[in-house]
Amino acid sequence: MDFEFSDEEKIFQENLRDYFSKSLRPRLREIDEKGIPKDFILDASKIGLWSLTFSEDVGGQRASFTLASIAAEEIARADFTMATAVFFLLENSWGYVLDKYGSEELRKEVLPKVASGENFLGIASTEPSGGSDVANLKTSAKKEEGKYVINGEKAYISGVMEAKEMGGGHLTLVRTGGKGHKGISMIYVPINSEGITVSRIENMGRMGISTGIIKYDNVRIDEKFLVGEENKGFYYAMDGFNHARVLVASACIGSAEAILEEGLKYIKEREAFGVKLKDLQSIAFEAAELYTKLEMA
Numbered sequence: 001m002d003f004e005f006s007d008e009e010k011i012f013q014e015n016l017r018d019y020f021s022k023s024l025r026p027r028l029r030e031i032d033e034k035g036i037p038k039d040f041i042l043d044a045s046k047i048g049l050w051s052l053t054f055s056e057d058v059g060g061q062r063a064s065f066t067l068a069s070i071a072a073e074e075i076a077r078a079d080f081t082m083a084t085a086v087f088f089l090l091e092n093s094w095g096y097v098l099d100k101y102g103s104e105e106l107r108k109e110v111l112p113k114v115a116s117g118e119n120f121l122g123i124a125s126t127e128p129s130g131g132s133d134v135a136n137l138k139t140s141a142k143k144e145e146g147k148y149v150i151n152g153e154k155a156y157i158s159g160v161m162e163a164k165e166m167g168g169g170h171l172t173l174v175r176t177g178g179k180g181h182k183g184i185s186m187i188y189v190p191i192n193s194e195g196i197t198v199s200r201i202e203n204m205g206r207m208g209i210s211t212g213i214i215k216y217d218n219v220r221i222d223e224k225f226l227v228g229e230e231n232k233g234f235y236y237a238m239d240g241f242n243h244a245r246v247l248v249a250s251a252c253i254g255s256a257e258a259i260l261e262e263g264l265k266y267i268k269e270r271e272a273f274g275v276k277l278k279d280l281q282s283i284a285f286e287a288a289e290l291y292t293k294l295e296m297a
């Protein structure tokens, strides 16, 4: 099997590496302390970064997920705290889902503002009772006079503060039907809707993008915000998770590459006990082992 990138993919990778080495890497500490700079978000929207995977009519480029994976890897290589890569992969995988399953009206209302870096888009699936068992989620949405009335709580949700500050929201998994995965719908919920309270979870690491809790107290959301069909949300979510997982994995590789590069630089410079660290076999072997594992990944 040939894993080589095409010429187009190689050029894309080189250009992004160059762009992020100038626009992101020098701001690593700033990102970790204060969040992803707004000017970077707006600047990167000009190269279509936040909407690579969307259709052209909503500001995207309909790029392949190979290109999106290359972008995730290159972002995390520059910002190895992963904050910017997570921001990127949320927009590109959940924007992709909204583009694929959302109505014309919903796509056009939400996605162009995500593409332009004006709004944030994320996923709200996990609840305080757990994340892996998506089919058992409890947050409910009852239909009343053309609105969904949402009650419940989501936990560990990425980008809650970014959504509040920038505007935007989350594709939210809610129970609209009976038990199990066939009773779940996906609704786009703008985070600044009445009845929502948000609180931040204090993370250790990946400080540049927030994680938090969203509480819904009779939040009334217009039915036009339903993604696709009622009670099909589980399937849309699994499609999104499949894509998001690949982008997360790519970002992890980029971050690890950057860290290994820094380590290699250090062992070539640092002298102890009369030799460079790189000339100590135990260290050289470990570096080779790490490099090999990363190359395989």
Ligand SMILES: Cc1cc2nc3c(=O)[nH]c(=O)nc-3n(C[C@H](O)[C@H](O)[C@H](O)COP(=O)(O)OP(=O)(O)OC[C@H]3O[C@@H](n4cnc5c(N)ncnc54)[C@H](O)[C@@H]3O)c2cc1C
Binding pocket: 122, 123, 124, 125, 126, 129, 130, 131, 132, 133, 155, 156, 157, 158, 159, 211
């Ligand atoms: C930094 C961060 C950001 C996040 N961002 C988001 C977000 O934006 N949106 C969102 O919806 N969620 C988000 N999450 C939540 C994340 O999706 C969940 O943490 C994840 O789904 C796992 O759920 P859990 O933590 O409740 O673990 P649990 O479901 O309690 O699982 C605990 C452990 O048991 C294992 N396990 C569970 N069930 C089985 C099984 N059947 N067989 C074998 N092993 C099993 C799991 O693999 C895991 O190792 C985020 C979490 C973190 C830490």
